[in-house]
Amino acid sequence: xxxxxxxSVLRQKICKLLKMLYRNLxxxxxxxxxxxxxxxxxxxxxxxxxxxxxxxxCLLVDKEISERxxxxxxxxxxxxxLLPENCEYSSWEIARCGLxxxxxxxxxxxxSNLALANTSVASxxxxxxxSGLFTLFFGVILGQDSVNITKVxxxxxxxxxxxxxxxxxxxxxxDKEARNHSIxxxxxxLLSAIFYGLFTVLLKKSxxxxxxxxxxxxxxxxxxxxxxxxxxxxxxxxxAVGIEPPFxxxxxxxxxxxxIANGFLSNIISDYFWAxxxxxxxxxxxxxxxxxxxxxxxxxxxxxxxxxxSAVYILGCFQVFAGFVLANLSDKFSRKKPEITT
Numbered sequence: 001x002x003x004x005x006x007x008s009v010l011r012q013k014i015c016k017l018l019k020m021l022y023r024n025l026x027x028x029x030x031x032x033x034x035x036x037x038x039x040x041x042x043x044x045x046x047x048x049x050x051x052x053x054x055x056x057x058c059l060l061v062d063k064e065i066s067e068r069x070x071x072x073x074x075x076x077x078x079x080x081x082l083l084p085e086n087c088e089y090s091s092w093e094i095a096r097c098g099l100x101x102x103x104x105x106x107x108x109x110x111x112s113n114l115a116l117a118n119t120s121v122a123s124x125x126x127x128x129x130x131s132g133l134f135t136l137f138f139g140v141i142l143g144q145d146s147v148n149i150t151k152v153x154x155x156x157x158x159x160x161x162x163x164x165x166x167x168x169x170x171x172x173x174x175d176k177e178a179r180n181h182s183i184x185x186x187x188x189x190l191l192s193a194i195f196y197g198l199f200t201v202l203l204k205k206s207x208x209x210x211x212x213x214x215x216x217x218x219x220x221x222x223x224x225x226x227x228x229x230x231x232x233x234x235x236x237x238x239x240a241v242g243i244e245p246p247f248x249x250x251x252x253x254x255x256x257x258x259x260i261a262n263g264f265l266s267n268i269i270s271d272y273f274w275a276x277x278x279x280x281x282x283x284x285x286x287x288x289x290x291x292x293x294x295x296x297x298x299x300x301x302x303x304x305x306x307x308x309x310s311a312v313y314i315l316g317c318f319q320v321f322a323g324f325v326l327a328n329l330s331d332k333f334s335r336k337k338p339e340i341t342t
Contacts, residue, residue: 001220001221001223001224001227001267001268001271002221002224002225002227002228003221003224003268004217004218004220004221004224004268004272005218005221005222005224005225006221007217007221008215008217008218008221009218011217088212088213088214088215089213089214089215091218093214094214094215094218094219094222095222097206097214097219097222098219098220098221098222098223098225098226099222099226100202101199101202101203101206101219101223102222102223102226102227102230102231104195104198104199104202105195105199105223105227106227106231107191107192107195108192108195108196108199109192111188111189111191111192111195112124112128112188112189112192112196114185114188114192115127115185115186115188115189115192116185117185118182118184118185118188119182119184119185119186119188119189120185122166122167123166123185123186123189124185124189125162125165125166125294126159126162126163126166127186127189127190127192127193128189128192128193128196129158129159129162129163129193129291130159130190130193131192131193131194131196131197131200131287131290132155132158132159132197132284132287132288132291132323133155133159133197134193134194134196134197134198135196135197135200135201135283135284135287136151136152136155136197136284137197138197138198138201138283139201139204139282139283139284142201142202142205143205144201144204144205144282144283145201145282145283145284148330150326150327150329150330151284151327151330153326154284154288154323154324154326154327154330155284155288155323155327156323157319157322157323157326158288158291158319158320158322158323158324158327159323160316160319161291161294161315161316161317161318161319161320161321161322161323162291162294162316162320163316164312164313164315164316164319165294165298165313165316165317165320166316167312167313167316168309168310168311168312168313168314168315168316196287197283197287200278200283200286200287201283203275203278203279203283204278204279204282204283206219207219207278207279208279210279210280211276211279211280216272216275216276216279217272219275220271220272220275224267235247274286274290277289281328281331282331284327284331285324285327285328285331288323288324288327289324291320291323291324292320292321292324294316294317294320295317295318295320295321298313298314298317
């Protein structure tokens with residue numbers, strides 16, 4: 001994730017260079033048009049426009065006076081409040097946001113991996129789906145979301161759909177679980193869902209309603225940098241106490257390829273798009289959208305590998321998709337404000 005930081009700096013420099021080139025071209029174009037005699041024509045057109053504007057204002061004033069004389073209520077139109085030109089956080093403020101978001105992000109990821117290492121994949125999947133419930137809970141507490149019956153139903157439908165996919169059967173030889181059910185693993189999975197829900201809500205709160213407060217790419221770059229400097233070396237003390245196995249680098253090139261590809265696709269591309277979905281929609285919609293990996297993976301397996309699924313599994317996938325759609329509709333209608341006519 002730290003690679004986002006130099007990419008963000010390079011992108012900002014390119015944007016500044018393009019703006020400077022545009023301003024120079026515009027300045028040169030203005031000087032050429034003024035020297036070629038177009039300024040007189042533009043001056044005449046501006047005079048006509050000013051006269052038209054004056055006449056329109058006079059007509060509006062006359063209409064308002066006539067409405068007052070007729071006894072109709074007069075409503076003064078207020079000028080729209082102008083937004084500040086630059087409401088984005090500075091690099092120092094973004095770095096500070098990354099500093100308090102980094103431990104929550106690391107805890108969520110690490111607890112998820114601990115759950116996979118200590119319990120079954122089915123249990124981990126079901127517990128991770130509860131993150132939608134915690135996202136809604138933290139969103140209401142921190143003022144980033146509102147609770148209604150539709151959102152609660154959407155979360156419950158999505159959770160039940162995930163549970164049904166774990167109970168459904170698939171026809172494949174490698175579906176046997178290698179690990180047994182563990183209470184410790186279930187606890188880690190539940191903690192991961194809690195940290196995940198808290199992170200999504202705090203990310204939305206830091207980014208603003210439309211993500212206008214901070215550069216998301218730079219924020220993720222700072223989070224990756226803090227993880228690199230402050231957390232990766234914990235492998236040695238954790239292995240010394242027996243929590244983690246001894247740390248070692250990949251022993252063969254195929255393993256290195258898998259690690260690099262996973263880091264590029266997951267931490268660089270997927271997580272960045274997921275963060276953008278949080279600030280452009282709501283934390284709840286983005287969280288339930290992550291569960292769509294289950295039906296999409298089912299379609300890919302059926303099309304590529306010819307795998308077959310039971311009716312319970314397919315019905316669970318439909319419920320996951322239905323919960324996501326229901327949350328989107330609830331968010332769309334809750335944003336609509338009734339028009340007030342006078």
